[in-house]
Amino acid sequence: MDFDPAQLRALNAAVSEGTFEAAARLLRVTPSAVSQRLKALEIAAGRVLLVRTKPIQVTPSGAVVLRMAREIELLAADTALQLGSEESPGPRLALSLAVNADSLATWVLPALVPLGDSIGLHVHREDEGRTSDLLREGVVMAAITTQARPVPGCRAARLGVMRYRPMSTPDFAARWFPDGVTVAALAEAPVVVFDRNDHLQHRYLRRRSTKALDPPTHQIPSSEGFVTAVRLGLGWAMVPDLQSEYPERKGEVIDLDPRGAIDVVLHWQQWKLRSSSLDRVADVILAAARKQLR
Numbered sequence: 224m225d226f227d228p229a230q231l232r233a234l235n236a237a238v239s240e241g242t243f244e245a246a247a248r249l250l251r252v253t254p255s256a257v258s259q260r261l262k263a264l265e266i267a268a269g270r271v272l273l274v275r276t277k278p279i280q281v282t283p284s285g286a287v288v289l290r291m292a293r294e295i296e297l298l299a300a301d302t303a304l305q306l307g308s309e310e311s312p313g314p315r316l317a318l319s320l321a322v323n324a325d326s327l328a329t330w331v332l333p334a335l336v337p338l339g340d341s342i343g344l345h346v347h348r349e350d351e352g353r354t355s356d357l358l359r360e361g362v363v364m365a366a367i368t369t370q371a372r373p374v375p376g377c378r379a380a381r382l383g384v385m386r387y388r389p390m391s392t393p394d395f396a397a398r399w400f401p402d403g404v405t406v407a408a409l410a411e412a413p414v415v416v417f418d419r420n421d422h423l424q425h426r427y428l429r430r431r432s433t434k435a436l437d438p439p440t441h442q443i444p445s446s447e448g449f450v451t452a453v454r455l456g457l458g459w460a461m462v463p464d465l466q467s468e469y470p471e472r473k474g475e476v477i478d479l480d481p482r483g484a485i486d487v488v489l490h491w492q493q494w495k496l497r498s499s500s501l502d503r504v505a506d507v508i509l510a511a512a513r514k515q516l517r
Contacts, residue, residue, distance in 0.1 A: 230264035231292035233257050234272065238289055241278030264288070281360070290361030290376070293319075294496050297364065301498050304341075317343035318504060321358065321366035323351035324417060325385060326489065328446035329465040331367070334511035335504070342500055350420040351489060358492055364501060365493035367508070374492055380509060382489040383516025387423055389479040390467050391459035396479060399459075404480045406432045413439040413458035417449050423461040427483055461485060465515065489516065 236246035236257070243254040250257065265272050272285035281289050297318070322331050327348055335344060347354075347363055354366035358374045373379040389404070399412035409431055414424050419442075428436045441458050443449045450466045452458065454475050462476070470476045491508055493501055 226267060226288075226291070227260075227263065228295070230260045230267070231288070231295060233260035234264055234285070234289055235292045235296060237261060237273065237279050238281055238285075243279075286360045293361055293364065294494065297494075297496060297498055297501070301500050304500065317345055318365070318501060319345040319347065319363040320504070321347045321349050321354035321363040321368075323354065323367055323489075324348050324446040325463050325466070326351075326367055329463065330511050330515040331508070334507045337507060338503060342504070344504075350418075351487065352422075353420060355492065358494075364496075365491065365504060367489055368492055369487060369489065370492070371488070371490050376495055377492045378495050379490050379492045380505075382491050382509065382512035384486045384488050386464045386517060387461040387485045387487065388464065388467065389427055389459055389483045390453055390462040390471070390476045391479055392454065392456040392475065393477050395456045395459065396477060400479060404431070404483070406436070410436045410438055413441060415441045415443055415449060415452045415458040415460040417446070418442060418444045423485060423487075426485060427461055427480075430483070431480075486517070 232250060233246065233256075236249045237243060240246045240249055243257045246257045247254040261273060268284065268288055270284035271282050272288055274280040274282060300317075327346065338344070347357055349357060351367060351369045354363075354368040355370040355374050357363045358366045358368075358377055367382065371379060371381070391399075395412075400408045402408070409428055416424055428438075439458075441452060443452045443457075446466075449460065450462055450470070453460050453462060454470050459479060467476060471478070489512070491505060491512070493505055
């Protein structure tokens with residue numbers, strides 16, 4: 224198949240921006256031109272590549288072509304950077320990454336700071352069990368994920384372990400667990416979850432009970448707000464050690480069950496594409512993980 228670069232740029236822009244109109248503004252052409260390029264690309268591919276909704280979505284075939292389009296743009300931008308000079312630098316490169324909320328709130332951002340002057344970072348916050356889907360769909364170029372097996376077209380490296388423990392305030396524990404962490408108490412004590420994809424608390428509950436427990440639940444879709452909710456006594460939750468260390472040292476929260484820790488093994492996956500910029504991101508992430516994770 225002979226793909227036209229302008230058509231591939233139109234595909235990338237349409238999916239990234241969500242509409243033909245926004246893609247047209249980015250590419251400095253008319254929406255009609257974007258539409259025509261995408262129709263021509265679909266004819267060349269012999270497949271329907273887009274679902275023309277708002278925002279625009281890719282079909283499974285479209286995800287394959289989108290990934291190729293983004294790989295080509297990454298290579299082109301990387302090459303331009305290498306050819307640039309101090310007087311006439313290349314374009315600012317933008318890399319898209321998928322990172323789970325807890326890593327984003329603790330150790331990832333400090334690691335990325337040294338790259339901020341030369342690389343634009345588009346970070347997608349997603350559950351660590353789902354970030355590999357974004358890689359597979361071509362939405363991101365690299366991801367922190369729980370999946371050890373490399374996504375097709377990617378390479379993987381182990382980052383380390385984030386340990387989570389069941390935490391609450393001392394007052395909450397005294398009120399809801401006066402006799403310790405029993406199954407009966409777990410069935411009644413309010414629990415804090417991040418969102419519908421946060422299964423850590425229920426993993427812990429399944430460890431403690433052979434029957435399904437359905438305690439009252441508070442959903443707090445913010446990593447910082449999630450920990451704050453526990454510190455304020457809204458409920459108990461599985462909190463990563465990287466976020467519980469300070470409030471635990473101050474006596475604000477306690478470990479409800481010293482044998483209840485859950486270890487989440489994280490991996491770094493990135494496109495196999497040879498890109499010096501993508502490799503720089505990998506280097507700082509791996510170095511930070513060695514210092515911060517178990």
